[in-house]
Amino acid sequence: MTYVECGGDPRPGLDHAEGDWAGLRVLVAGLGVSGFAAADALLERNAVVRAVDSGTGGNLAERTRLLEILGAELVLGQNAAAALAEPERLLEGIELVVTSPGWRPNTQLFIEADARGIPVWGEVELAWRMRPREGAAPWLTVTGTNGKTTTVQMLATMLQQAGLRATSAGNVGTPIMEVILDPTPYDVVAVELSSFQLHWQRSVSPLASVCLNVAPDHVDWHGSMQAYRDAKGRVYENTQVACVYNVQDPITEELVREADVQEGCRAVGFTSGPPGLSMLGIVDGVLADRAFIEGRRTSAAELGEVADLQRGSTPVADHVVANALAAAALARAAGISQLAVREGLRAFTPEAHRIAEVACIDGVTWVDDSKATNPHAAAASLAAFDSVVWIAGGLLKGAEVDELVAQHAGRLRGVVLLGADRERLAQALARHAPDVPVVDVAATDTEAMGLVVAEAARLAQPGDVVLLAPAAASMDMFDNYEARGNAFATAVRARPDAGEATSP
Structure with missing residues (x-):
């Protein structure tokens, strides 16, 4: 099967905001948040946009x-479905295709564009090329x-503590195009x-970059684990x-070795142990810098303490500490002071559903990590606690769970399963944790989470953590992971016993 890559230039000079965008005939595929921002930016520069x-x-609808008021040609709903079945008509007269992230690279529209020599860009590529010629951030x-999200938000907080006008953008939150166009x-x-x-x-040239980790995910979109790995390496x-x-994920170091970087660029590691030369790490609870x-x-320079990251009880x-080290390394690469890094760690407020303490009831701590939507994330979450009643299940998206269960079987007091792929988790538990009590909650209606919580309470003992870290996506039962965590x-x-609960 053909998987289209990011293409070249439809015309010379499209590498800055003052380039020759006027009259460029562009097809924008997808009108989500990022697609809309891309179409809006192109229209502002007098491009001819079909979406x-x-x-x-x-x-x-909004x-x-x-976009219609701004002059875009729109192909929507059933008309879009019919047009996508005959992509040659959609591409008539088009010089460039700009795609939203969710559209797969083996979409027939992109295959047809590639065959016609029409470049396909993502909105990040477009945003980079629309930066001002001089003085771009x-x-x-x-x-x-x-x-990713925790790290960029920690990083943005550090940058702001240094007195810079900084923000986080991209995959989650503000589209990068909106940041580029901010007056x-x-x-x-x-x-x-x-x-x-x-x-x-293919054109982005960051000041500094990081790949935090690589584990199987989104293989269905990329076509293979190798293609997913290679995409991560492009950072x-x-x-x-x-x-x-x-340092704990050798694939990330391999990706650095393979990258074509600018002259003088350095490799800087981060590790949960004492840092070697050109690394950041931990020494007696202190974040230490031996790179900058x-x-x-x-x-080494002291950047803060692990205790600066403590929220509630x-x-x-460990993975939160790793995120902090990665953020600190990027901040230091940008010239941020030790003090600003530490103040950033202290000021940072994590987003909801990321190892968030919900309550402590009769000696049992209830923790929401609904954002743990794959086995790699769930493993990091489980590793934070010694005795766990684990709530897991949902859409595994083809991911394997045997290694996850085998690695953490010793810390499981019990398991409550929910969601579409709970049977695969049940089978892994039977193989690797046969003595651990497992409760299967088959309900999928709005009352299901109440049943799950009741079963977890029955299994838990004082000193335990009841941990929602599903290792799976949420869309089989909930709109998103936020809705699952809120439920x-x-x-x-x-x-009934929550009257004595304490909350952070």
Whole structure:
């Protein structure tokens, strides 16, 4: 099967905001948040835009009204579905295709565009090329299977503590195109990049970059684990100052070695142990920098303490510390002071559903990590606790769970399973944790989470943690992982014994 890559230039000079965009005939595929931002930016520069989206829900109607007022040609709903079946008609007169991240690279529209010599870009590629010719804010780019959002938000907080006008953007939150078009320029931008976005870019040249980790995920979209790995590696291409890698994940170091970077760019590792030369790490609970100080051969600079990351009574998980080290490395590569890094760690507020303590009831701590939507994330979450009643299940998306269960069987007090693929988890538990009590909750209606929480309470003993870390996506039962986490928190707080609960 053909998988189309990011293409070249439809005309010379499209590498900055002042380029020759006027009259460029562009097809925008998908009108989600990022697709709308791309279409809006192109219209602002007097490009001729045709946009296609077969969806009907959400905010699509409002977006399409605005684009129609601005002069876009729109192909929507059933008309879009019919047009996509005959992509040669959609591509008539088109010089460039700009795709939203969710559209797969083996989509027939892109195959046809590639056959006709029409470049296909993602919105990140477009945003990079629409930066001003002079004085553009540098990018600090972050990818990884897990931890991207936490890391870019930590990084943005550090940058802001240094007095810079900075923000996080990209895969989650503000589309990068909106940041580029902000009338008040930023000093620096922390950019979260998914593997989908990285597949469609080739020109981005970040000041510093990191791949936090690589584990099986989205293989169905990319076509193979190798293609997914290679997409993650693109975060390092063209990096100027520092490629930051995870010492505990050798794949990330391999990706740095393979990257074509700018002259003078350094490899900087981060590790949960004492740092070697050109690394950041942990020494007696202190975040230590041996990469960005003059005397790094013989000494280290203190950037903060693990205790600075403590929120509530929940221990600081190892992967949260790793995210902090990665963020600190990027900040230091951008010239941020030790003090600003530490103040950033202290000021950082994690997003919901990321190892968030919901309540402590009769000595049992209830923790929401609904964002753990794959086995790699669930493994990191489980590793943070000694005795766990684990709530797991949902859509596994083809991921294997045997290694996850085998690795953490010793810390399981019990398991409550829910969701479409719970049987695969049950089988793995039978193989690797046969003595652990397992409760299967078959209900899928709005009352299901109440049943799950009741069963978890029955299994838990004082000192245990009841952990929602599903290792699976949520869409079989919930709109998204946020809705799943909210249902969990609501069910916990509705328990009869929650009157004595303490909450963070």
